[in-house]
Amino acid sequence: xxxxxxxxxxxxxxxxxxxxxxxxxxxxxxxxxxxxxxxxxxxxxxxxxxxxxxxxxxxxxxxxxxxxxxxxxxxxxxxxxxxxxxxxxxxxxxxxxxxxxxxxxxxxxxxxxxxxxxxxxxxxxxxxxxxxxxxxxxxxxxxxxxxxxxxxxxxxxxxxxxxxxxxxxxxxxxxxxxxxxxxxxxxxxxxxxxxxx
Numbered sequence: 758x759x760x761x762x763x764x765x766x767x768x769x770x771x772x773x774x775x776x777x778x779x780x781x782x783x784x785x786x787x788x789x790x791x792x793x794x795x796x797x798x799x800x801x802x803x804x805x806x807x808x809x810x811x812x813x814x815x816x817x818x819x820x821x822x823x824x825x826x827x828x829x830x831x832x833x834x835x836x837x838x839x840x841x842x843x844x845x846x847x848x849x850x851x852x853x854x855x856x857x858x859x860x861x862x863x864x865x866x867x868x869x870x871x872x873x874x875x876x877x878x879x880x881x882x883x884x885x886x887x888x889x890x891x892x893x894x895x896x897x898x899x900x901x902x903x904x905x906x907x908x909x910x911x912x913x914x915x916x917x918x919x920x921x922x923x924x925x926x927x928x929x930x931x932x933x934x935x936x937x938x939x940x941x942x943x944x945x946x947x948x949x950x951x952x953x954x
Contacts, residue, residue: 803925804839804840804841804843805843806925807840807843807879807905807918807925808840808843808844810918810925810927811832811877811879812832812844812847812852812859814877814901814903814916814945815832815852815877816852816854816855817941817942817945818940818941819940819941820855820876821899824876824899825855827857828857828858829857829858829859829860830852830857830858830859830860830876830877831859831860831861831862831874831875831876831877832844832859832860832861832862832876832877832878832879833861833862833863833864833873833874833875833877833878833879833900834861834862834863834864834878834879834881835864835865835867835871835873835878835880835881835884836864836865836866836867836880836881836882836883836884837882838863838881839881840879844859844861847859848860848861862874862875866883866884867884867890867891869890871894873891873895873898873900875900876899876900876901877900877901877903878895878900878901878902878903879903879904880902880903880904880906880909881904882904882906885906888909888912888913892912892913892914895937898937899937899938899939901916901934901937901939901941902914902915902916902933903916903917903918904917904918905917905918905919910928910930910933910953911953913930913933914930914933915930915933915934915939916928916929916930917929917930919950921950926949926950927948928949928950928951928953929945929946929949929952930952930953931946931952931953932953932954933953
């Protein structure tokens with residue numbers, strides 16, 4: 758009985774290690790390779806790293822059939838744009854695992870006519886006072902919503918970027934993600950520094 762338990766623990770440990778290898782290959786491999794492949798001597802800006810995360814999160818979503826029938830996947834930026842040219846290397850190019858072209862849509866300041874027709878949405882802190890209206894507009898849509906402002910998850914947001922030991926990590930609101938009907942790889946929650954359920 759003791760031997761079986763040890764084998765089971767080793768099996769779980771091996772699976773977790775394999776996932777970490779896969780995770781870092783996906784998150785820090787192609788594309789963005791000219792920058793990421795250059796090594797630690799060339800530091801990335803905070804929003805370049807966040808751009809990589811937004812792009813790579815696409816691969817951890819189990820997208821609905823109606824999206825899989827489309828030719829594009831869209832990352833939307835709402836409010837001030839802190840990313841600059843961070844998506845230049847990948848915008849308009851195919852996301853290899855899904856064989857879909859990436860579109861980056863910059864909406865500017867939120868207003869009632871904003872379509873918000875995207876799959877991943879980053880909301881800048883400039884729109885914090887409008888979060889309730891934005892979430893109402895997104896109700897019923899399968900849009901994975903990111904920000905890095907305080908109180909974002911508690912207000913109903915899904916993924917919040919945070920700094921931990923000078924590294925960019927994320928927190929997640931699983932209840933909001935589940936309510937929107939978005940399916941994520943379960944391991945992505947284990948890598949979050951905090952999960953609201």
